[in-house]
Amino acid sequence: MLDPALCRQARLSRDARFDGRFFIAVKTTGIYCRPICPATPPKESNVVYFDSAVAAAQAGFRPCLRCRPDSAPDSPAWRGTQTTLERALRLIDEGALQEGSLSCLCERLGIGERYLRRLFQQRFGVAPKAYALYRQCLFAKQLLHQTTLPVTDIAYASGFRSLRRFNDAFKAQIGLTPREVRRESTERSPELILRLAYRPPYAWESLRDFFISRHIEGLEWVDERHYGRCIAWGEARGHFTAEHRPDRHDFLVRLELDDLRMLSPVVRRIRRLLDLDADTSVIETHLTQALPGLPLIEGLRLPGVWSLFEAGIRAILGQQVTVAAARRLVTTLVATLGEPACESEGQVRYHFPTPSQIAGSDLTFLKMPESRRETLRRFASFYRQQADSADEPSTWTALKGIGQWTADYATMRGAGDPDIWLAGDLGVKKALPSLNSHDPAGAAPWRSYLTLQLWSQSSLSLQTSSRPTSSRQASSRPTRSR
DSSP states (O other), rough: OHHHHHHHHHHHHHHGGGTTTBBBETTTTEEEEEOOOSSOOOOGGGGGSSSHHHHHHTTOEEOOTTGGGSSOOOGGGOOOOOOHHHHHHHHHTTTTTHOOHHHHHHHHHOOOOHHHHHHHHHHHHOOHHHHOOOOOHHHHHHHHHOOOOOOHHHHHHHOOOHHHHHHHHHHHHHSOOHHHHHHHHHOOOOSOEEEEEOSSOOOHHHHHHHHHHHBBBBBEEESSEEEEEEEEETTTEEEEEEEETTTTTTTEEEESSSSSGEEEEHHHHHHHTTTOOOOHHHHHHHHHHHSSTTOOOOEEEEESOHHHHHHHHHHHHHTSOOOHHHHHHHHHHHHHOEEEEEETTTTTEOOOOHHHHHHOOOTTTTSSOHHHHHHHHHHHHHHHHHHHGGGOGGGGGGGGTTOOOHHHHHHHSOOSSSSSTTTOOHHHHHHHGTTTTOOGGGGGGGGHHHHHHHHHHTTTTTOOOOSSSSSHTTOOOOOTTT
């Protein structure tokens, strides 16, 4: 439940740390805003608070054209605590109801349609399809504000099959027509540029250094203010470069994608890769209370990997070797099997190899034990054959050569799971004395951030590998640094 007194203080101070954690609806205007809206604050008697944009829209309010609630970071709080609901929201945001039916979504979740509808009614007061439709319209509104894409292209990029359907849905959900929103917009660019906001603080230097030490030439690029990489989503291919702008609490993302229908899930994946939706003030308050005396880096974020498959491959290649050696192996794999993307400054860029490309190669170009090559091929074949079920790392441990460490590490970086504790990691073990004998279990549900905080304290976090003490442990405890 939202605390009205806390919300009032946050909106009057326009505290950016609360951006996306709640929304302010004004009864006299019928508009809902972000806490950072530059408009003159309304009287408290005219204000209603909502914990999500969907809830505000369901109550009959339309989004503000000045602060643009469609651009606010998502708050984990409104997603609830039920695993099924969280997974349903993630799949819907990735386009599950645009590409398939509600029954197909329920089959992937392993639940009935009636139960899923009940979860959404209890949490948002709307059906799953109504939720998905509103999210599509908010994304379209963001594109109308920030790009000069034709309205027809924006309709398809937002998941609509026809311009007429898009216009009708947008008017019903937003309260304005697409052309009315575009007429009000003053910050458009001829490029496909998006502004992805976050709640401060944001420890960009720590994230940047983590990426720099592990970035793969040809696949990724990192410098003082930027991170970019080649990306793939289904059959769509492209690349992006994100520029950090600390004064605006956002990233300016320049994106190229050859299939705009995949734009919405791609943007969601970029947000996850940069961990833009984390509320680090809440996380660090919890860690401080659970583990008194633990020194913390303020605003530390989880450094993501584009996909679970890529995270798994990188973890396997990092088994029992240094960060530098693992990086060389991944670079060789990408340059040998990756699909060429484009040229930039005289250098060829590549997409990360697909499961079929890795499974069909003998991998002899990789200088490592044959048993590890077999593990790579086995893992890639599993991904090629199992489709959706392969995106559950808990199933990976049935494969020879992959242990719990690999599955957990890939879950943390490839899926952005906030509650992974890598107890067997050498870097974590070295930093354990800083916990002052407190139980790490108290850090739940933010143990991934605890792991990252401990890595930052360990001199081994960027330099060494987590070498198993026996051959039996090798498959379950690869190098932590990958």
